Amino acid sequence: MAFEHRVEHVDESMLIIQANLDDMNPEHTSYITDLLFEQGANDVYWIPIIMKKGRPGVMLNVLIEESAAERMEGIIFRETTTLGLRYVRATCHRLGREFYSVDTPWGPIHVKAGFHGGELVQFAPEFKECEQAAKSYGIPLKQVYDDVRSRFLQSRNGKREQ
Amino acid sequence: MAFEHRVEHVDESMLIIQANLDDMNPEHTSYITDLLFEQGANDVYWIPIIMKKGRPGVMLNVLIEESAAERMEGIIFRETTTLGLRYVRATCHRLGREFYSVDTPWGPIHVKAGFHGGELVQFAPEFKECEQAAKSYGIPLKQVYDDVRSRFLQSRNGKREQ
Amino acid sequence: MAFEHRVEHVDESMLIIQANLDDMNPEHTSYITDLLFEQGANDVYWIPIIMKKGRPGVMLNVLIEESAAERMEGIIFRETTTLGLRYVRATCHRLGREFYSVDTPWGPIHVKAGFHGGELVQFAPEFKECEQAAKSYGIPLKQVYDDVRSRFLQSRNGKREQ
Amino acid sequence: MAFEHRVEHVDESMLIIQANLDDMNPEHTSYITDLLFEQGANDVYWIPIIMKKGRPGVMLNVLIEESAAERMEGIIFRETTTLGLRYVRATCHRLGREFYSVDTPWGPIHVKAGFHGGELVQFAPEFKECEQAAKSYGIPLKQVYDDVRSRFLQSRNGKREQ
Amino acid sequence: MAFEHRVEHVDESMLIIQANLDDMNPEHTSYITDLLFEQGANDVYWIPIIMKKGRPGVMLNVLIEESAAERMEGIIFRETTTLGLRYVRATCHRLGREFYSVDTPWGPIHVKAGFHGGELVQFAPEFKECEQAAKSYGIPLKQVYDDVRSRFLQSRNGKREQ
């Protein structure tokens, strides 16, 4: 029932770009996060930090492929208030991924599964589809998640038992 | 050797004023903290929080006596970016306090002691005096602290043993 | 140029509902925040906390009018994983608010202004309109903000000088 | 299959005791947490805060019944470094609770369920039992959780369908 | 009107020194921050972390030039409580910087501007000068900032329009 596939792999030419921000309006963070993802960032996250004079700042972190560095730096300089940024080399290890479709009372919902050395180690219902089901049917989001997870497990176990 | 004294007491008419800030330049926090202390706040502290749209904001907390509320609200509205604030009633229990002078190789340094039900439960070297000694004598700050604490303990134990 | 108005006021019958969560999927927080706002919460925010066994949990905070308590509790019990919640009484002081329209190169953008004792103490460009302008015109969001703020200030000062 | 029971109820005489700590060895927090729970605290949690001079402190929070206040204050003054504490009145709303036993390949594991207005809104496998099963059988903890949750859901749905 | 200048550049031989601290008095952090800046650190910041046994520790981060490593390590070992530290290589990209003087009702205030590829992307009023003006004239700090920013923008736009 899988319909999309990505092989487990290691990427050795990644960069983590970091910028410490102690004078930026926090309202802008969600906009900047979205923009960086749209422009190809592999991940974007913010770490609360304490800076000079005890200021409660945030550290922007952007995980990117080395080849995207210049474009990403341009965005960070234009959109944040930083006067400098730093980058650190990183190696990424990404699991093989497959998507499965699970039948539920609220229609089919996808589950993203992760494989390490060919063995399934992760599975997670797709957030947006669960959210949509919860809203449309007026049921708690956590109930949708639990149900999808339970059905996925039963289908896996069913197969193993045959 | 004590020279200042305050009795243990409970104050039932305290307020905690809180304001959630998601669009303020964090550079301003230290200035606002100092200003509120100068104007009579009993305590000022900031809590990192996550606000609407996942913004990394801060919650300003100001502990004050009820009678200072109006003046403090004026400062908060003028100096922060908030459009509203809230307050919660609180009761404060403060230990009896005495200051002692401890002789050290770097001159006398004060220790603030706290008493609960007449019994010494806290003692702490005065930060500014330790900092001054560390700078003047070029020794680690933590060494000054440790030494003052050790000497205070010995002087207490010495008295008990006599 | 103002077109909407709300008077400064104090509301004494507010509640802060709090629930500590150490076993909830963090993916659900944004959904819960949106749902609580839709259902009439005055504010929703999350505080990172450290719980039993050093678990990195979050505390959900929902500011509501007393009359909404039962409905909000129902949502919190259904959508989060908590087995209990607590509420604390609070008094809210909200500034008078007016909206102004500022002409910019990217069309009119509104500014929300806050008044304390009749005096303007806050003004902030509307986030969504700035975001829209930044996206449509391909300019940095912070540039839109700065420009709107500057134009608003000039128009205020212009009036005062006349 | 339930064997323990507690009714949903509201308790209006709770206190949240708070103490801001900027000079305490963080090593002591876990010891203090355990001690307060042993002495009858309903909940204990720590909030990272930023205090005077930008110090990264922690705020101790202890939720207790009003009648335990004096005993708890004694512990806090003896075990932490605070010179004062404050308390805020709170009302607690606790769900009805029942424990169920679920049969798993690793033996029976309990599930704690929460009821709001008679309706099941929460269920969670007991952490310690899952941890024990994971260690004894050498399987991932998350797999034990998922399996217990799935089995509990199936048993509930099975009953409803009959 | 610029009077100081630094060219945009990339520095490839930077180190981030990190030390996790779970048994240090948080009072010492501001002292250590100041000391490290005085001794030539390029940046110093603290990250709240959760360590062994769920302790709320802090991670000290010091950004330095490789050549300063030994001296900085000495300070960190003497002044913090750590038994070890680690460092990670980093590359820093710093904007070109110029300082401008802006005439305000409270005297001239400097603005630090940042240039990326020759284009102005950042500008920020100098904190200390704004703070001084706010204190001397008894006006809100944010009003000084806003005014300086607005005047700087107008002067830039004025030039462009000529």
Next chain:
Amino acid sequence: MAFEHRVEHVDESMLIIQANLDDMNPEHTSYITDLLFEQGANDVYWIPIIMKKGRPGVMLNVLIEESAAERMEGIIFRETTTLGLRYVRATCHRLGREFYSVDTPWGPIHVKAGFHGGELVQFAPEFKECEQAAKSYGIPLKQVYDDVRSRFLQSRNGKREQ
């Protein structure tokens, strides 16, 4: 009186493995921390971060020797919910360490001391032994710490003076 010894050294082949988690039950963190330490991790710590859609996630950090990477990755993929991880190269500088035994009213308690360039720069009472003494004798943990530290200092100073 020292009985165990480790020389100051620098280890250049360390890795920091990092995984950002926004959909994991925080209850599992303490279990995962313990497991990673048991399997040979040099350090394990968690950083509160803000992820996509403003989710309050955590970043797992595991400091390991390069040779342990594969085994540690296996544990992280099995026990957390991550679909990928990254690692960054780090160099560790560890102080020389010696353990001393200090006689106290509650029996002997060990002190771990750290040496930089042959000079004592750190000393810390062993947490577990202090905890045990505090529990057995019903005295505050901080009192045990203070006493051990003071006795250790006196014994050092005594030797120097002879």
